[in-house]
Amino acid sequence: MRNTICLNIVTVWLLLGTVLLAQTEQGAKGSVEISELTSAPIYRSRILFRVGSAMDPVGREGLASLTAAMIAKGGSKKLSYEEIVTKLYPMSASFESQVDKEMTVFTAASHRETLEGYWQLITEMLTQPGFREDDFKRLKEDAINYLKVSLSNGNDEELGKEHLYNLIYGNHPYGHHNRGKLQSLEKITIGDVNEFYRRHYTASNLVVAASVPRNSPGSFTPSNASLASALPKAPATTNFRVKAPELVQGVEMEILQRETRSTGISIGFPISVKRGDPDFPALLVASYYFGQHRSSNSHLYQQLREARGLNYGDYSYIEYFPRGMFLFQPEPNLARQQQIFQIWIRPVQPEHGHFALRAALFEWEKLVKNGLSEEDFEATRMFLTKFAVILTQTTDASLGYQLDSRYYGIPGFVDYISTSMKQLTLPQVNAAIKRHLASKSPRIVVVTKDAEGLRKAILANTPSPITYNSTKPDEILGEDKLIERYPISIDPSRLRIRPAVQAFE
């Protein structure tokens, strides 16, 4: 009964999210720790290593992801994965990994009452991974099936979005999916995993952001220092630098052919702006105005979905945003030195594929030419100032954003957005759009069934008139006349058809 009352009271505190102490300090052996003490009864942390898929050795693409999976979803030296699952079960605790180009983050969460056992478990997983053959076989097969089946043959939207990165980055360190390449995954051995772990899972590559329940007498407090001291010893790899990709000038396009009911489109090109750069706030406003993720409040959505009924949604991004079909908000800890501007046109009826592609390019050109109006600018910057609070509302998100702010060398995300929005002007936004969002070398990926038909139509610049099931305003019909003949200038050798199954080879 005592515990009951105790839990009820502290659970209420959970929502208050009261941070009693916030500190940043250098932990043991060069690791960095961002800790908050909270009255909530829940321990949450994001344990980040500055290593990612961009550091996969050539021919071993997928190694960073597989190594993280072997830690989070494999056994430790002491316990098999089955035993770990059994121990986690009554705690309802989780330990998940996410790998991006330059960072790998493990997300940990446990109730205070189970924290000691949980901490011991995840410390063993992180510092004494078992790297067993049976786990390796299972997780490698999972990665292969993810690329070959789930992504290439079960999710046209993510397929197109991810292949766009393949097309833009090519042989660049970013030029493969975070889960790897099919042939490379086949070659990876457990020895490779061991070596990768020994080199990169070091204290000097570690940054921990944690929200820790406030100490009560006799209660357990996790020690990041002891975690760090048990990790392999090796120099930091934080000096890892990637250059901008070198693109051959001109439009390049791949049509991924597969048996599907609809046609999905992704368009993008590299930008030289990342969070923290002077033009980032301006581009953020432009991108949210043009195509805020999953929002009816954006220009593209209003033009393509609401006015024309082409599809379910149309968005744009200046930062990597995977799994967008399942998420309303971006996930943190996908920070990168290099980003792209991306337009995502969700699947349209195949007969409207050519028109939708033209419409997206037409709207993009208008954005670059006209920029934002004073009214759109004011509304969008006001939106972002408040929306930053919503993006960081949960403890887990707040920890993630703190790590990203540290990576980019900026203040806390809410302060960063709030300050930069106050200082921003419309001319700055429109100048930044012209500076960064104009490109003569966009890359385009289309996922569709009749690849040959679409290819021919694009190369011949065949008009693609559209008819509607209802009357439309003259303004829309007038624009349609321009869109249906909007020229796409592309060399035939640079408009390729590829079977979808080969996207990640």
Add this chain to the structure above:
Amino acid sequence: MVIAMFKRVTAFVLGFLGLFASGNSWGQDAKFFPYPFSVDTLPNRLQVVTVPIENQKLVALYIVVRTGSRNEVEPGKSGFAHFFEHMMFRGSENFTPEQRDSIMKRAGAEGNAYTSDDRTVYHQLFATEDLDQIMKLEADRFQRLKYTVPVYKTETLAVLGEYNKNSANPLSKLHELTRATAFSRHTYQHTTMGFVEDIQGMPKEHEYSLQFYQKFYRPENCTVLLVGAIDRTRALELTRKNFADWKSGKPHPEIPAEPPPTGPKKAHVDWPSPTLPYLLIAFRGPAYSDSKKDKAALDFLAPIAFGEDSELYQRLVLKEQKVDMLAVDFEDHIDPELFSIYIRVKDPSDLTYVEEQVAATINKFSNELIPTQKLNDTRSRMRYGTALGLDSSNAIGGFLAPYIALAGTPDTVNKVFSVYLGITPEDIRNMARKYLVPQGKVVVTLKTKTVDVKETK
């Protein structure tokens, strides 16, 4: 947005673990839902639920309509509840869609909606200073929705786009066929998305959409739920001010009762592109209840028999590695729906073996008692799972919305909790025996269509 069944499956226990908390250390008089809340009903029978949380800047506003695809009783109208959810964003008498968008944008609000079998839920998250304005917006569309025929027709295409984007995933088709095979009369025979033919026919149903609104968007069928930086007085004041003139409606059409199942039944999907084979084994399950033990007992069985820590999962997924997905979907429903076991098998030749192993597992749990330790571990998991899940005002709103749709009041949460507290190993065995039986069974397989060599010559 339709709540996608396959998304829930990948998260396995989300619908289950998030639902309740109990534990060995919890007393019988403990309340499952730890936050104080109030329930008020206006004279027009609109219910107002307020969950004040101190020191919050944000308010989560949920409006729950107790209508979903379950209410689509007329032939040719499957998917309409979900489609209608889209129309609720297309303007009202005092706010055009553009004005609505502009207000939401200036508020920095996050808002959306979803539809499932039993409910349609509209949710917004915003700063407390924007509450007045957003309540006004919501009240207008719930009482004075207004859209033109062209706008109506255009929106039908967005829903077709939604169907199309989902259709790339084999689980969509698997779910669709399982429903159609398992039910002969009840509206659960179609998914919330609806049959594609019905979606394609929606452009002709403008008149019907107006009737749909008149029928279901009525105060007695809705709950306004406010969580976070709000107190009861303000919540009531704002709700009265904006919703008091809303007129009550008439009783809804009866949902056709489903006769007892006559299984086992089988069905198969030929999938046109490469995939790993899927096996879905479903049983007619019990409806949600906050007084009977049937559903609650099977809620325990789901993770114990098929979860990551189950003997079956550990053998098929981790040791033998013949399967890479094993998950149960057993969401709470107003009427009896399905206890569905979703499996993805790596090699088609293992389908029969895996089906046999599931049958053996069910047989075991129908005859043997679960060890007390396992029952306690599962209670503990539920308790901590809930504490970990309710981490924001928005999360609390999202947690309560389904209960409000199921039972009309959040009080049901504490009632169902006390049912969970009383579940014994015998209850679990008895309910496995009662529900996981051949008569209630539907097996659906999905494999890549094999090319007929003769035809290709």
